[in-house]
Amino acid sequence: DSGVTQTPKHLITATGQRVTLRCSPRSGDLSVYWYQQSLDQGLQFLIQYYNGEERAKGNILERFSAQQFPDLHSELNLSSLELGDSALYFCASSAGDRGRSPLHFGNGTRLTVT
Amino acid sequence: SQQGEEDPQALSIQEGENATMNCSYKTSINNLQWYRQNSGRGLVHLILIRSNEREKHSGRLRVTLDTSKKSSSLLITASRAADTASYFCATDASTANSKLTFGKGITLSVRP
Numbered sequence: 001d002s003g004v005t006q007t008p009k010h011l012i013t014a015t016g017q018r019v020t021l022r023c024s025p026r027s028g029d030l031s032v033y034w035y036q037q038s039l040d041q042g043l044q045f046l047i048q049y050y051n052g053e054e055r056a057k058g059n060i061l062e063r064f065s066a067q068q069f070p071d072l073h074s075e076l077n078l079s080s081l082e083l084g085d086s087a088l089y090f091c092a093s094s095a096g097d098r099g100r101s102p103l104h105f106g107n108g109t110r111l112t113v114t
Numbered sequence: 115s116q117q118g119e120e121d122p123q124a125l126s127i128q129e130g131e132n133a134t135m136n137c138s139y140k141t142s143i144n145n146l147q148w149y150r151q152n153s154g155r156g157l158v159h160l161i162l163i164r165s166n167e168r169e170k171h172s173g174r175l176r177v178t179l180d181t182s183k184k185s186s187s188l189l190i191t192a193s194r195a196a197d198t199a200s201y202f203c204a205t206d207a208s209t210a211n212s213k214l215t216f217g218k219g220i221t222l223s224v225r226p
Contacts, residue, residue, distance in 0.1 A: 099214035103157070105156030107156045
């Protein structure tokens with residue numbers, strides 16, 4: 001058990017809808033990362049927060065947004081959903097704010113857009 | 115864009131054999147990490163090797179790093195059916211705003 005909790009595990013929704021994915025990091029970790037995993041694109045970095053502040057941005061679409069709250073949990077909001085947004089979304093946490101320490105991954109949220 | 119690229123894309127071996135997986139990357143790094151992912155689950159960190167290290171061991175795992183060739187290898191000795199999984203290398207580039215970047219992974223199948 002990595003200590004990272006992601007909810008929900010599965011999400012099925014229709015195109016054009018909006019969903020929110022939630023992540024609770026491992027106790028003591030200040031950084032939260034969001035990754036998208038699809039068969040054709042592999043594991044794509046979306047965004048990172050450290051202690052409530054945005055630290056790094058990757059291939060995150062404008063329709064997607066995220067935030068990290070004072071209690072360090074994070075939410076990833078996906079709006080105007082398209083079929084191509086169907087993927088596994090992972091949250092990971094680490095102690096530091098750079099890639100110098102291992103990431104601890106949750107078990108992901110599988111999003112299916114129909 | 116992927117920083118690390120694993121090779122081969124897929125590997126099938128018999129239980130008890132050794133499995134060697136390779137990773138190449140493009141820019142200077144602070145460290146390189148290997149992760150494992152069982153089907154549909156989150157990635158699990160296996161080992162981290164820093165740029166000033168050449169070899170690291172953890173149980174049946176041996177990782178080497180050659181910064182002059184910008185490559186790393188992961189060796190799993192005496193493989194077991196339970197080692198069947200996807201393996202990813204991830205690099206922490208030596209840039210100001212670096213983030214851990216993953217390759218596309220290697221699918222390892224260990225036949226009992």
